[in-house]
Amino acid sequence: MKQTKWRSERLSLLGSSIFAEVAAWKMAAAESGLDIIDLGIGSPDQPPSAAVRQALSEAALRSDMYAYPATRSGLPFRQHAADWMKHRFQVELDPVNEIVTLLGSQDGLAHLAMALCDPGDIALLPDPGYPIYAASLALAGVEPVLMPLREENNYMPDLEAIPDEIWERASFILLNYPNNPISAVADLSFFERLLVKAKRHGVLVVHDLAYSEMGFDGCEPPSILQIPGASEQAVEFHSLSKSFNMAGCRIGFLAGNRTAVGALRELKANIDYGVFDPVQEAGIVALKEAMTNKDLPKAGKLYEQRRNTFIDALREEGWSVTTPKATMFVWAQLPPMCWSLEEPWTSRRISKEMLRLTGVVVVPGEAFGTEGEGYVRIALVESEERLKEAAKRIGSFIRGQ
Known part of the structure; x- marks a missing residue:
């Protein structure tokens, strides 16, 4: 009898399973009662004009x-x-x-x-x-x-x-x-x-x-x-x-x-x-x-302000990251604590553990290719206050490891 699979092998080639994993991590963290600050997906949080x-x-x-x-x-x-x-x-x-x-x-x-x-x-x-x-x-x-x-x-x-x-x-x-x-x-x-x-x-x-x-x-x-x-x-x-x-x-x-x-x-x-x-x-x-409309600010103005707030807050918490020149993302090399352990952490592990313990969602760099290992992507898609809170939670996580 013919074995039916009804799923193309091509689907396994479509990309990293990391995004599905991150979604599952986020659901588990929310079910545990954590307040989720989602800095994962790069979706604008503001409406059009x-x-x-x-x-x-x-x-x-x-x-x-x-x-x-x-x-x-x-x-x-x-x-x-x-x-x-x-x-x-x-x-x-x-x-x-x-x-x-x-x-x-x-x-x-x-x-x-x-x-x-x-x-x-x-x-x-x-x-x-x-x-x-x-x-x-x-x-x-x-x-x-x-x-x-x-x-x-x-x-x-x-x-x-x-x-x-x-x-x-x-x-x-x-x-x-x-x-x-x-x-x-x-x-x-x-x-x-x-x-x-x-x-x-x-x-x-x-x-x-x-x-x-x-x-x-x-x-x-x-x-x-x-x-x-x-x-x-x-x-x-x-x-x-x-x-x-x-x-x-x-x-x-x-x-x-x-x-x-x-x-x-x-x-x-x-x-x-x-x-x-x-x-x-x-x-x-x-x-x-x-x-x-010359008075209408470009989208980058909002994200520049958020970048400044978040980068400063992260640095105060002990994680110094490169300041981005554009986009709505921070491409952050893993903090020193990840490299100082006997078995260095991967971008996947720190993303999972940080979400589990703090409720802050980031995307492991390996989701974007092998050259992304050692980094995480952080989307500036929350208000400045929430970004400050995210940085505070991240700092507690880093110091606690």
Whole structure:
């Protein structure tokens, strides 16, 4: 008799089980009566602006908004996305051929390898890296070649260390600056070197710029598409989730090389019907506000204040961590107590024990790749008071071990 499994082996390749483990740890801690301070998932805790919420609610009440979005052109949102790219980065884009609207940037990241590659192809990925990067390759049957991102190299990949043979075989290289989970930033000179290398070997550059509006201390993260001619060799993901507190709305876009953008659009035309029209209307308002309302602070302003509060509080508790230059995350090397033990603790062990004893949730660095071991990622998604409390609990935990 045939043995039925009803579960693809491919699912085991989709990413680390750490996130499921952390969820189980959190549930157990909550059931034990602990007050949970969740600094794990990078989900904004603030709502969109009042104007965005108003636009969404008004559009949702319209009777003509409930057809499949694909029956409309979807061009107004793409036109405003192009306008915003010009306003923010001085990048000229054709909204018809060089932008595709997405159900959040993760939607596009999950499907891009299917649209660009064939099974057996290879692609270059960062390690540590956002888990969907590797998962998307697993779904498409594409082999990842990992590029270590290490502190001694300012968390930049060593492009020259990648053999020419790999460059010649690679379909695309994917990078993410400002980076999740590391919070590193890159400048235009790095992107210029990257584009020269990629063009020489015919490799598409895929840049995930989800945290473009979350630079600190005056940092304005650049777009790779700012470089003249970059659209011939690169595409870039943008998300309204973090920049405009619209994570639950699921809207973003891919911009750049028209062949790659067109390939993703063609694939997605066979998968879904697009973004709900009221969400697109709300996205248009968010982009217009960013272009016209000079008094509207960028998302990064809030997280910069939280960063300062939390980093100072942690240091007072005896854990000195590197100050991030962008994003909503702190990439923290494990405290000295983890290394001073006879058997040093792993990022998984400290995360589990800290949650069990204090109720503070962080994500083990190994969830993002082997290069993440020795670190934890801490999301600044609570109020300053709660972050101070989290730091206090962490300090008690460190001193108690």
